Amino acid sequence: MSAARPRIFASPQEGLLTLLIIVVAVVAAFPMVWMVLSSLKTPQESMQVPPVWLPATPNLSAYAEVADVVSLGRSLVNSAVIATVTTAAIIVTSLMAGYAFAKYRFRGREALFAVLIAAMFLPPIVTLIPLYRITGYLGLNASLIGVIVPNLANAFGIFLMRQYIKGVPDELIDAARVDGASEMRILFKVVAPSVMPAIAALTLFAFVYHWNSYLWPLTVLQGQTEQYPIVISLSRLLSYNRGAMNTGLVMAGATMAVLPPVLLFVFLQRFFVDSIVSSGVKG
Amino acid sequence: MLAPATGLIGVFVLLPMALTIWLAFQDWSTQTGFETAQFVGLDNFFAIFGSSSVGRDFKAALVNTAVYTGLSVVVIVPLSVALGLLVHQRLAPGGIMLRTVLFSTYMVPMIAVALVWSKLYSPTEGPINQMLGWVGIGPQPWLSSPSTALVSLVVLNVWQQVGYFTVLAVAGLTQIPPTLYEAARMDGASAWRQFHAITLPLLSNTLLFSAVIAVINAVQVFEPVALITQGGPVNSTNVLTYHIRRVGIERAQGGLGSAMAVTLMLALVVAITLLFALARSREERA
Numbered sequence: 014m015s016a017a018r019p020r021i022f023a024s025p026q027e028g029l030l031t032l033l034i035i036v037v038a039v040v041a042a043f044p045m046v047w048m049v050l051s052s053l054k055t056p057q058e059s060m061q062v063p064p065v066w067l068p069a070t071p072n073l074s075a076y077a078e079v080a081d082v083v084s085l086g087r088s089l090v091n092s093a094v095i096a097t098v099t100t101a102a103i104i105v106t107s108l109m110a111g112y113a114f115a116k117y118r119f120r121g122r123e124a125l126f127a128v129l130i131a132a133m134f135l136p137p138i139v140t141l142i143p144l145y146r147i148t149g150y151l152g153l154n155a156s157l158i159g160v161i162v163p164n165l166a167n168a169f170g171i172f173l174m175r176q177y178i179k180g181v182p183d184e185l186i187d188a189a190r191v192d193g194a195s196e197m198r199i200l201f202k203v204v205a206p207s208v209m210p211a212i213a214a215l216t217l218f219a220f221v222y223h224w225n226s227y228l229w230p231l232t233v234l235q236g237q238t239e240q241y242p243i244v245i246s247l248s249r250l251l252s253y254n255r256g257a258m259n260t261g262l263v264m265a266g267a268t269m270a271v272l273p274p275v276l277l278f279v280f281l282q283r284f285f286v287d288s289i290v291s292s293g294v295k296g
Numbered sequence: 297m298l299a300p301a302t303g304l305i306g307v308f309v310l311l312p313m314a315l316t317i318w319l320a321f322q323d324w325s326t327q328t329g330f331e332t333a334q335f336v337g338l339d340n341f342f343a344i345f346g347s348s349s350v351g352r353d354f355k356a357a358l359v360n361t362a363v364y365t366g367l368s369v370v371v372i373v374p375l376s377v378a379l380g381l382l383v384h385q386r387l388a389p390g391g392i393m394l395r396t397v398l399f400s401t402y403m404v405p406m407i408a409v410a411l412v413w414s415k416l417y418s419p420t421e422g423p424i425n426q427m428l429g430w431v432g433i434g435p436q437p438w439l440s441s442p443s444t445a446l447v448s449l450v451v452l453n454v455w456q457q458v459g460y461f462t463v464l465a466v467a468g469l470t471q472i473p474p475t476l477y478e479a480a481r482m483d484g485a486s487a488w489r490q491f492h493a494i495t496l497p498l499l500s501n502t503l504l505f506s507a508v509i510a511v512i513n514a515v516q517v518f519e520p521v522a523l524i525t526q527g528g529p530v531n532s533t534n535v536l537t538y539h540i541r542r543v544g545i546e547r548a549q550g551g552l553g554s555a556m557a558v559t560l561m562l563a564l565v566v567a568i569t570l571l572f573a574l575a576r577s578r579e580e581r582a
Contacts, residue, residue: 030388037382038390038397044455045404047423048412062420063429110301117297125302132309136516136564138537139557140312142326142544143319147312150329166304196297225405227519228537232545244407248523251411260415267408278403282396289463 045271052076052264059260075265079250082262085269087239088246092224092273095160095242100219102165104212110166111174112200116186126175133168137228145232157240159233164223170215173288177211178204214288217281221274243270316561319554326550333551340555350543354556356531357539358563360446364535365514365567367450372461372510373503379458380465381495395466398459406456410520413452414439439525442532449520449533457513461506468502469495504575508568515564536560 051059053071079085113119114126144163145154153159181204189199205212227244234240238249247270250263278285315330320340322333344354379398383391401409416424417438425435438448472495480490518537521527527534536556544553 024387027388030382030385031390034382034388034390034394037379038394041394041397041401041455041459044409044412044416045401047416048408051415060421063426064421064423066423106301106304109297113297125298128310129302129305132305132313134512135309135313136512136537136560138516138518138540139316139561140309141541142550142553142557143312143315143330144308145545146326146330146550147308147315163304163308166301166308168305168309171301200297221403225403225407227405227407227522228541231522232541244405247407247411251523260421263411264415267411271404271408274403274405275400278400279396282399286395286399286463286467289460289467 048264048267048271051260052268054261056259056261059264075259075261076269078259079262079266079269083241083246083249083266084239085243085246085266088241088243089269091157091240092242092244092270094157095230096220096224096273098161099164099223100216102161103167103170103219104215106166107170107174107215108178108200108205108208108212110171111178112204114171114175115178115181116183129168129171133172141228141232144229148233154233155235155237155240160230160240160242163229167219170219173211173215173218174208177208181207210284210287213281213284217277217285218288220277224274316554316557319551320558322551322554324550324554326544326548326553336551340551341559343552344555344559350552353531353534353539354559357527357534357536358559360532360534361515361517361536361560362563364446364450364453364517365511367447368453368457368514369507369510371450371454372458373506375454375458376461376465376506377499377503379462380469383462384466384469395459395463398462400459401456402460404456406519407523409452409456410523413448413455413520414524417448440529442528442530445525445529445533449517449525452520453514453517457510461510464502464506464509465499468499472498500575500579504571507571511567511571512564515560 050066050068052075053073054065054068055070055072055074058065058068114122148154148159148163151159151162153162185203185207186199189203194202224242225244230242231245234245238246241249243266247263247266250266319330319333321335321337323336323339324330324333343350345351379394383395383398385391416422419425419435419437419440422438424438428434428436437444439445476494476498477490480494485493516537517535518541521533521535521538525533527538540553540556540560543549543556
């Protein structure tokens with residue numbers, strides 16, 4: 014075995030497969046790479062025909078201009094408030110309801126759970142019109158609170174928590190009860206710590222979903238631009254014309270909107286994938 | 297324990313659902329209270345399926361949504377299996393890297409996807425037409441022609457969603473016992489035969505689940521239409537979510553919008569029932 018030629022691939026098949034993986038990854042990543050590159054171009058470069066692929070002198074001026082045009086800081090804060098408050102509430106309400114569905118016996122449990130599962134698959138557009146009226150009655154329209162309040166509980170969250178809490182041993186819970194702990198104390202001191210992967214998954218799911226959500230905030234905020242989350246502010250960039258449409262500006266805004274959910278995903282992806290496996294296949 | 301979650305879901309999901317069904321039979325303006333609703337029987341449904349402009353637009357939106365959804369599912373489900381096999385295989389490195397790249401796109405806000413793709417599709421300064429030019433294909437109109445706009449939105453949707461379904465496919469593939477493949481190889485079964493006789497049948501539950509979720513996701517398409525095409529050119533990308541919101545919220549025709557929403561719900565139930573029936577009939581033949 015002496016002086017073996019250094020080999021990169023063990024077999025031709027491995028080489029072909031690796032090539033295929035690289036090609037697919039490049040194709041999949043291309044739109045996002047194009048977005049970031051375009052955000053670094055000068056306005057002239059982004060309008061050029063045929064298109065230039067690499068900015069000659071990458072610069073961040075588009076980001077500065079975006080900040081002026083759509084009060085970017087304010088939008089990012091609005092998005093962060095919406096996504097964070099909603100996520101925290103969903104974790105708490107889902108833990109509580111998931112605990113009840115997994116460990117309590119009560120009449121109508123299966124029927125109530127079935128109704129929740131059905132709600133999980135309901136497209137939001139189906140309830141949009143009356144919901145808009147209901148938040149109007151509650152005095153919540155045109156405010157961030159109106160964006161948040163209808164989303165404080167989530168059927169998928171309850172489903173996910175129930176699946177995981179079922180696996181927590183009854184003995185553990187009974188032991189805590191014998192020690193005289195209250196139910197809330199048991200939930201947050203005994204049950205919650207043993208389903209941390211599920212909590213991480215739900216955090217990612219809820220945060221990304223509500224950071225990205227567009228239809229409901231657009232409807233409930235009624236043109237209150239001060240309250241807009243970043244994804245809606247972005248659409249204002251399209252109608253903002255200074256001379257010609259500035260692609261770099263739009264791409265800089267899009268890059269800023271993309272960063273928080275994608276970064277969170279990169280850190281927590283292990284849990285997210287696990288939760289999909291457990292909700293999709295075993296469920 | 298149950299009260300907070302069930303109370304919130306009751307008030308903000310189940311009650312609105314019931315109200316949508318009730319409002320579908322009422323003449324009601326979204327800008328007024330529910331007490332102003334007037335019972336009109338099936339009039340709203342006659343209107344949205346009639347020959348008036350409301351009816352024409354709704355029927356077009358229904359057809360566009362069906363085409364968009366059908367095409368999305370037909371592309372996404374097989375593609376996710378192919379990508380799943382690629383991510384799952386052990387022969388070459390890079391599977392996890394590929395999964396991360398594919399799945400990252402699912403985290404990208406649809407609005408950003410729409411903005412970026414509107415630039416990629418740009419007829420003159422867009423890179424897609426430039427790349428087509430390199431291989432001798434002339435520039436395509438993409439979003440600006442009625443015959444290609446809806447398909448262009450399907451491509452955008454596939455790009456954004458396929459990573460999620462790839463992870464589902466990988467999850468399904470992981471559940472198949474490797475011993476089955478070993479036995480098949482000893483019997484001299486080809487790779488294609490193994491795929492057909494082992495992988496596909498044992499993946500059928502995953503495929504059904506994927507198809508159902510893909511349908512539910514696709515009927516909700518809104519951002520690229522609201523942002524880039526506004527339903528055009530010539531109504532070719534007017535889809536249900538966009539149309540229902542325009543009628544029910546912007547024009548405040550709450551009764552009509554609710555009748556449309558109920559129709560969407562019924563269409564969805566029919567589509568999903570058909571998928572289950574299809575899956576069952578395949579199972580019985582096998």
